[in-house]
Amino acid sequence: MMDLETIDRVIAQGPFDANWESLSHMQAPAWFADAKFGIFTHWGLYTVPEFRNEWYSRNMYIKGYPEFEHHINTYGPHKEFGYKDFIPMFTAEAFDANEWLDLFKAAGAKYYFPVSEHHDGFQMYRSELSRWNAVDMGPHRDILGELREATLNRDMHFATSNHRAEHWWFMGHGREFDSDVREPMQRGDFYWPAQPEPDNQDLFSTPYPSEEFLEDWLLRVCEIIDNYCPELLYFDWWVQHSAFNPYMQKLAAFYYNLGKELGLPVAICYKEDGMAWGSGLVDVERGGFADAKPYVWQTDTAIARNSWCYTNSLEYKTLAELLVTLVDTVSKNGNLLLNVGPRADGSIAEHDRKLLEGIGRWMQVNGEAIYGSRPWRLAQEGPTSTPSGSFSDQQAIVWTSKDFRFTSKNGAIYACCLNPGDCQQVTITSMKSYHNSEQPPFHGVIRNVEQLGAGKVSFDRNAEGLNISVRQESVQRDFTNANASLPVVFKITVE
DSSP states (O other), X not given: OOOHHHHHHHHHTXXXXXXXXXXXXXXXXXXXXXXXXXXXXXXXXXXXXXXXXXXXXXXXXXXXXXXXXXXXXXXXXXXXXXXXXXXXXXXXXXXXXXXXXXXXXXXXXXXXXXXXXXXXXXXXXXXXXXXXXXXXXXXXXXXXXXXXXXXXXXTOEEOEEEOGGGHHHHTGGGGSSSSGGGSOOOXXXXXXXXXXXOOTTOTTOSSOOOHXXXXXXXXXXXXXXXXXXXXXXXXXXXXXXXXXHHHHHHXXXXXXXXXXXXXXXXXXXXXXXXXXXXXXXXXXXXXXXXXXXXXXXXXXXXXXXXXXXXXXXXXXXXXXXXXXXHHHHHHXXXXXXXXXXXXXXXXXXXXXHHHHHHHHHXXXXXXXXXXXXEEEEEEEESSOOOOOBTTOOSSOOOOOTTOEEEEEETTEEEEEESOOTTXXXXXXXXXXXOBTTBOOSOOSOEEEEEETTTEEEOEEEOSSOXXXXXXXXXXXXXXXXXXXXXXXXXXXXXX
């Protein structure tokens, strides 16, 4: 069983110490900058009701919330049927890890990030620290272990996400009335510790997480690291709370040192200021940056706007929107971690599957502009821009044929027109010809232009820009919107 002595021993072996000064010398795994695209999954007990979103376990205990009324009307009073009573219903009878990973690989993903434990506290893996896990209950299967094996068998990188920190307060509202959360509990119990919910954006909010809870959090995450060897870890926002600082430093030192010992490059993805700068990989939830960054980073977003898990009311993004997010992110030195939510039985819904398959078809044609690419001198041009920061994906952006994103690789420049529509020609103004002593951003000699998937295309260069003919018969269409085209990529070879 994982214990504090083992953690301290691994830290003492170095080379990383449990402080930000030492941890800031970590290096991102070399493969990360080349991978560009990963798949995230949120799957757990919260998928059983298929109602609204993955915060069902919290919201079902708050009077006045839709989940509260839905729960009573569907399952009965909380005292008689609480959140824990979903466990026997979570049997995962249709779950096939190999089927999932075949789909994710076909979509073009290079790494995979299942959630090992969400805020609700149900572990999707074998654990010696709590019996409330998927091996001892529910499906009676080591979900995380099966997914890891399937991932590695497809030469993909395995990672995992842990959202245990928020469990300090996530079930606390159940103590405000006569519910099953008010039953006596102790460390290791499902609902424990169920504290009153603080201002969860306040880094010094009370009730302050106890040493007992923080040690339990540390042990649980280190148990995952020790047993499943993920190459990346991801944490949700509440690890920013000041109480977690010394424990996060211990965790990172344990993880990075163990990775060194095993010869496995590892890193922690964190949001906002959950870690000191340089001690992990920057992640932006449901958003990105307006400009290219000198460091590699990641955005995590979902195929739906209103939930991370599968529900019966998902507001899906279009295929074109998902691809533009990928291209925009990569042009700015980032990776896209795209979430899909499997259904409670372990199947992946048909529309979700079609979106992933659509991404895969586009990547088969245009992947050379994505994988292993680096930012070019310019990240973008055009009248439309993306906002910077988290949660900026709540409204779809209307792109035009004048909007481009750029990447580079092996001396070539890749220009992606985000919405070619029915245009027979597009123009890149950044590559206009030298005119009246005005030197454009790009002043090199262009040998040829190729439309990926269609071959060489004609082009000319004048004072307006680089004018490129579009082979419309090769432009892929968006099955989610019959009138929309998918981004098209031009490979520009220079002399």
